[in-house]
Amino acid sequence: xxxxxxxxxxxxxxxxxxxxxxxxxxxxxxxxxxxxxxxxxxxxxxxxxxxxxxxxxxxxxxxxxxxxxxxxxxxxxxxxxxxxxxxxxxxxxxxxxxxxxxxxxxxxxxxxxxxxxxxxxxxxxxxxxxxxxxxxxxxxxxxxxxxxxxxxxxxxxxxxxxxxxxxxxxxxxxxxxxxxxxxxxxxxxxxxxxxxxxxxxxxxxxxxxxxxxxxxxxxxxxxxxxxxxxxxxxxxxxxxxxxxxxxxxxxxxxxxxxxxxxxxxxxxxxxxxxxxxxxxxxxxxxxxxxxxxxxxxxxxxxxxxxxxxxxxxxxxxxxxxxxxxxxxxxxxxxxxxxxxxxxxxxxxxxxxxxxxxxxxxxxxxxxxxxxxxxxxxxxxxxxxxxxxxxxxxxxxxxxxxxxxxxxxxxxxxxxxxxxxxxxxxxxxxxxxxxxxxxxxxxxxxxxxxxxxxxxxxxxxxxxxxxxxxxxxxxxxxxxxxxxxxxxxxxxxxxxxxxxxxxxxxxxxxxxxxxxxxxxxxxxxxxxxxxxxxxxxxxxxxxxxxxxxxxxxxxxxxxxxxxxxxxxxxxxxxxxxxxxxxxxxxxxxxxxxxxxxxxxxxxxxxxxxxxxxxxxxxxx
Ligand SMILES: Cc1ncc(C[n+]2csc(CCOP(=O)(O)OP(=O)(O)O)c2C)c(N)n1
Ligand SMILES: CC(=O)[C@@H](O)[C@H](O)COP(=O)(O)O
Ligand SMILES: [Mg+2]
Numbered sequence: 282x283x284x285x286x287x288x289x290x291x292x293x294x295x296x297x298x299x300x301x302x303x304x305x306x307x308x309x310x311x312x313x314x315x316x317x318x319x320x321x322x323x324x325x326x327x328x329x330x331x332x333x334x335x336x337x338x339x340x341x342x343x344x345x346x347x348x349x350x351x352x353x354x355x356x357x358x359x360x361x362x363x364x365x366x367x368x369x370x371x372x373x374x375x376x377x378x379x380x381x382x383x384x385x386x387x388x389x390x391x392x393x394x395x396x397x398x399x400x401x402x403x404x405x406x407x408x409x410x411x412x413x414x415x416x417x418x419x420x421x422x423x424x425x426x427x428x429x430x431x432x433x434x435x436x437x438x439x440x441x442x443x444x445x446x447x448x449x450x451x452x453x454x455x456x457x458x459x460x461x462x463x464x465x466x467x468x469x470x471x472x473x474x475x476x477x478x479x480x481x482x483x484x485x486x487x488x489x490x491x492x493x494x495x496x497x498x499x500x501x502x503x504x505x506x507x508x509x510x511x512x513x514x515x516x517x518x519x520x521x522x523x524x525x526x527x528x529x530x531x532x533x534x535x536x537x538x539x540x541x542x543x544x545x546x547x548x549x550x551x552x553x554x555x556x557x558x559x560x561x562x563x564x565x566x567x568x569x570x571x572x573x574x575x576x577x578x579x580x581x582x583x584x585x586x587x588x589x590x591x592x593x594x595x596x597x598x599x600x601x602x603x604x605x606x607x608x609x610x611x612x613x614x615x616x617x618x619x620x621x622x623x624x625x626x627x628x629x630x631x632x633x634x635x636x637x638x639x640x641x642x643x644x645x646x647x648x649x650x651x652x653x654x655x656x657x658x659x660x661x662x663x664x665x666x667x668x669x670x671x672x673x674x675x676x677x678x679x680x681x682x683x684x685x686x687x688x689x690x691x692x693x694x695x696x697x698x699x700x701x702x703x704x705x706x707x708x709x710x711x712x713x714x715x716x717x718x719x720x721x722x723x724x725x726x727x728x729x730x731x732x733x734x735x736x737x738x739x740x741x742x743x744x745x746x747x748x749x750x751x752x753x754x755x756x757x758x759x760x761x762x763x764x765x766x767x768x769x770x771x772x773x774x775x776x777x778x779x780x781x782x783x784x785x786x787x788x789x790x791x792x793x794x795x796x797x798x799x800x801x802x803x804x805x806x807x808x809x810x811x812x813x814x815x816x817x818x819x820x821x822x823x824x825x826x827x828x829x830x831x832x833x834x835x836x837x838x839x840x841x842x843x844x845x846x847x848x849x850x851x852x853x854x855x856x857x858x859x860x861x862x863x864x865x866x867x868x869x870x871x872x873x874x875x876x877x878x879x880x881x882x883x884x885x886x887x888x889x890x891x892x893x894x895x896x897x898x899x900x
Contacts, residue, residue, distance in 0.1 A: 285309055292364050292390065295339055303340065303539045307332045310359055311567040317370050319586045322704065323381055324355035326565040326578040327426070330456050330536070334424070334560060335359035337542035338452075341550065342420055345389045348408050352401035352425035352435075354382035354394070355580070356454075364390035374704040376873030376881075382708060396708025397673065398646045399432025401425050402451055406442045409449045420550050422450040428459030428623060431467055431645030442555045443527025449555045450546075451528070454536065456564040459623045460579045465645045474520055475533050475561060523557040532559025537566060576626060599754040600697055602732045604629025606739050607666065611637050617743055620655055620667040622648045628668035628697050648673050652680035652692070659690040664743055670698040671711025671753065678717060681749070686723045689748045695739070699728070699753035700789060700839040701865075701879065706872025712865055714753055715787075716844020719817040724749045726817040727771060728788040732759045734814060737770035753788070757875060760792040771815050773823045779809025782893055783827045786837040787813040787846065793879070794837055796886025801893055808893060816846050821853045828858040835861050835896070837889055842867040863892050 285302055286309040288294055298306060310332050318325045336359070338349060344364065351357045361379065362370060366388060372378025383391035393404045405423035412419060429435060430453060442449060455471050457463055520530025529552055534545055542560070549556045564579075565571030570589025571578035582593035611617045611633065619633045623646045634641045644651045648669055655665035669677075674696055685692045699711040718726045725748065729735035735754055742750040763776065776791065777798055784794040791812040798808040811827050813819060828834045834854070836847030847862040854860055865882055879885040883892055 286313060286362075286367070289363060289367060290365065292339060292344055295336060295363060300540055300543070303336050304333075307336055307539065308567070310336075310362060313362070313367075313370070314358060315568050315586055317373070318358075318581065319584050321371065321373050321375060322580075322582040323358070323374050324580050325568070326458075326571045326575040327356040327456075328358040329566045329568055329571055330562040330564045331356050331424075331454060332359050332566070333537050333539045333542060334452065334454060334562065335363065337539050337546055338422065338424070339363050340539075340543055341546040342422060345392060347420040348392045348405070348422065349390070350393045350401045350405050350408070350421070350423045351383055351395055352423060352429040353398045354396055356424075356426070357383050357391070360390065361388070364388055374706075374872055376871075376877040380706055380872055381704065382706070394708070396705070397676070398429040399425070399435040401429070402435050402438035402442065405449060405451070406438055406445075409442075409445070409447060413447050420448060420450060422452060424452045424454060426459075427453065427455040427457065427463050427468060427471055428646055431459070431463070431465050431623070431647060433647055433649060439523070439526050439528070445527070445555050446553060448550065448553055450549055451555065451557045453532070453557055453559045454562055455533065455559060456562045456575075458564045458575050458579075459646065460627065461576045461623070461625055461643075463645075464623075464643045467645075470522060471559070474559065520557065520559060528555045528557040530557050530559065532557075533561045534558065536560035536562035596758045597732065598629070598756075598758055599729070599732070599735060600627065600629035602629075602735050602759060603668065603695055603697070603739065603754070604632055606736045607633050608636055610740060610743050611640060614664060614743060616662060616664045618642065618658055618663050618665045620644060620651050620665055622646055622651045622667075622669055622673065624669065624673075627670070628695070630668055648676040649680050652677040652694075653684045655692045655694075656680070656684040656688065656690050659685075659692045660688070664691060664693065666693040666695060666739075666743065668695040668697060670702075670709070671696050671700075671714040672698065672702075672709045674714055675717075681724070682721055685749045686721045689723045691747055692749050693739075693742045693746065694749070694751045696751055696753040698756045700755040701870060701875050701884075702756045703875040703878065704872050707869040710870045711753075711755075712839065712841050712870055713844060715816060715838075715840050715846050718751055718753075719846060719849070721749075724751060724817060725815065726751045726753065727815050728753050728813065729770070730788065730791045730812050730814070731761055731763055734770045738814075741771065755789045760789065762792060763795070769814070773820045774812045774814060775809065775823060775827060776812055777808070777810040778827070779831050780807040781831055781897065782806065782833040782835060783809040783811060783824075783831045784835050784837055784889065784893075785811045785813065785824060785827075785847070785850070787816050788839070790837050790839055790884060793884060793886050793889055797889035797893065800886055800890040804890075804894065806893065806897060813846070819846070819849055824850065825853065825855060825858075828854060828860075832857060833859050833861075833896070835863055835889075835893060837884065838862065838864045839884060841865050861896065863889065 285306045374381045382396045401423035408421045523530040564575035618640045655667045658665040727738045786794045801808045838845040845864040
């Protein structure tokens with residue numbers, strides 16, 4: 282058969298192939314991935330790097346009886362292809378289609394859901410503990426990247442798992458990259474292991490080397506083949522750190538040699554101890570633009586396969602506005618320090634990193650550490666600005682409460698990707714932050730409506746603010762449809778006066794409220810619009826004033842139902858003013874484009890006006 286991928290419809294199908302056919306299959310999968318992701322967008326480079334590894338894992342292990350747990354899960358596309366979802370791959374990350382991450386509702390082969398980093402070893406250990414208590418017999422494998430290994434949870438799990446007396450396999454997929462170049466001492470250690478160890482490929486390298494030893498060579502090769510732990514014995518020097526933690530370390534293995542991978546995996550599944558298999562791969566393997574720029578092809582939109590060029594329209598994002606303003610502020614304020622948790626590109630800090638390397642810290646995927654590091658710096662006279670995504674901030678809640686807010690330290694948190702982010706889906710939607718932020722004492726929370734708000738807020742937060750200041754803004758492009766010259770970046774602002782109803786909102790949704798107001802105008806309804814720029818503390822006067830004019834307030838909020846900032850209004854609204862909340866449901870929000878999700882949850886202009894019309898017409 283020419284096209285082997287055509288024959289792969291079920292997990293059992295790859296087990297029917299020979300090793301040389303598996304190699305051919307990996308080429309076909311790469312081509313399929315590149316073509317598919319060029320149309321859907323997605324995490325291309327990481328998936329191209331794990332093609333052989335995923336094939337070898339499914340060849341050796343019997344999923345779903347054996348459990349494969351993908352850290353972050355952005356590299357699970359090949360796993361999806363091999364586990365019966367090839368035909369749906371053109372729907373990946375699309376509204377109603379396959380998720381870009383493992384999803385239990387999608388397949389029995391997705392045994393644990395991920396999206397946020399560094400959880401897989403803890404989850405795997407949980408599976409192992411349960412298996413052993415119940416006396417069951419199957420393999421548990423976690424596949425974690427070198428970037429994800431910088432996350433504290435991964436290290437906590439290694440600390441807990443070491444010296445266990447039963448099998449547990451951790452595959453360390455080391456491609457020397459997080460989203461950008463991996464940083465920190467663990468990364469340097471892995472580099473030393475790779476370069477300090479003679480790069481033996483698992484079987485061929487060792488056996489060829491040993492067979493060359495006069496007299497004993499061939500018999501030793503036979504001995505190695507028979508000995509269960511032969512590879513570990515003969516792969517020299519590497520991985521002492523993991524050995525000290527109680528893991529058996531094997532590697533580094535060439536992660537693009539299916540033959541070697543299969544050989545090693547067959548052997549490690551028999552070892553009655555936690556095993557760390559260090560696999561060296563190339564991020565973006567097999568597609569030149571991605572090999573050259575793995576950071577750009579980490580998460581891509583649609584692109585032209587021939588040139589690798591993006592097909593997405595480009596305009597100014599909030600992240601870009603934030604990044605440029607940071608550079609401007611840092612020229613003046615020598616105490617300003619920028620912190621990222623492995624997201625310099627995504628948060629817009631790349632230019633800052635280049636210009637002020639001494640005042641830039643990439644902590645790795647370590648949001649908790651990042652917040653407390655900022656607290657330490659603030660305690661010693663610096664002005665730390667930590668830019669991180671809303672959903673990843675969930676990790677560092679206690680650090681904000683305990684290390685920053687309690688001491689009322691001047692730390693600036695710039696929370697990007699606040700609100701619906703779109704295609705990354707449930708794990709990444711920033712729909713909780715305003716809920717968990719507004720209840721913390723001492724914290725000021727601001728939400729810009731447009732670029733000039735963000736610039737002004739950041740300048741104020743850095744140079745004049747006191748205590749913890751959070752500025753939250755969404756993914757995507759800045760809507761500049763409001764008049765440029767407006768007063769009072771941090772104050773509640775009346776954008777439009779109304780007679781029939783008042784729409785109150787914050788952030789990007791203010792624009793949708795304005796669109797709704799326009800639509801309602803065509804129906805003869807005068808809807809006022811009030812924008813909250815600071816959502817903690819809320820200034821009451823204008824809301825009360827406007828509410829009293831119309832008698833009806835609809836609070837529109839891209840936050841989950843029970844976290845809505847609008848609930849604060851119940852505390853102070855006078856009699857005669859009715860308040861309703863229009864929020865996201867008490868649920869996780871699926872993936873799709875932001876526009877599709879706004880339409881589904883009636884948060885766009887049309888949706889909001891529909892809600893208003895229903896209220897005014899039907900009560
Ligand atoms: C808690 C958390 N912080 C940040 C991220 C964003 N993020 C996704 S993948 C990634 C890099 C992961 O690197 P690695 O584990 O080495 O996988 P690779 O992409 O190199 O295959 C980062 C920082 C995340 N998913 N979770
Ligand atoms: C897998 C992951 O967590 C990141 O790669 C994330 O998908 C980046 O999102 P943005 O595209 O919004 O930067
Ligand atoms: Mg990596």
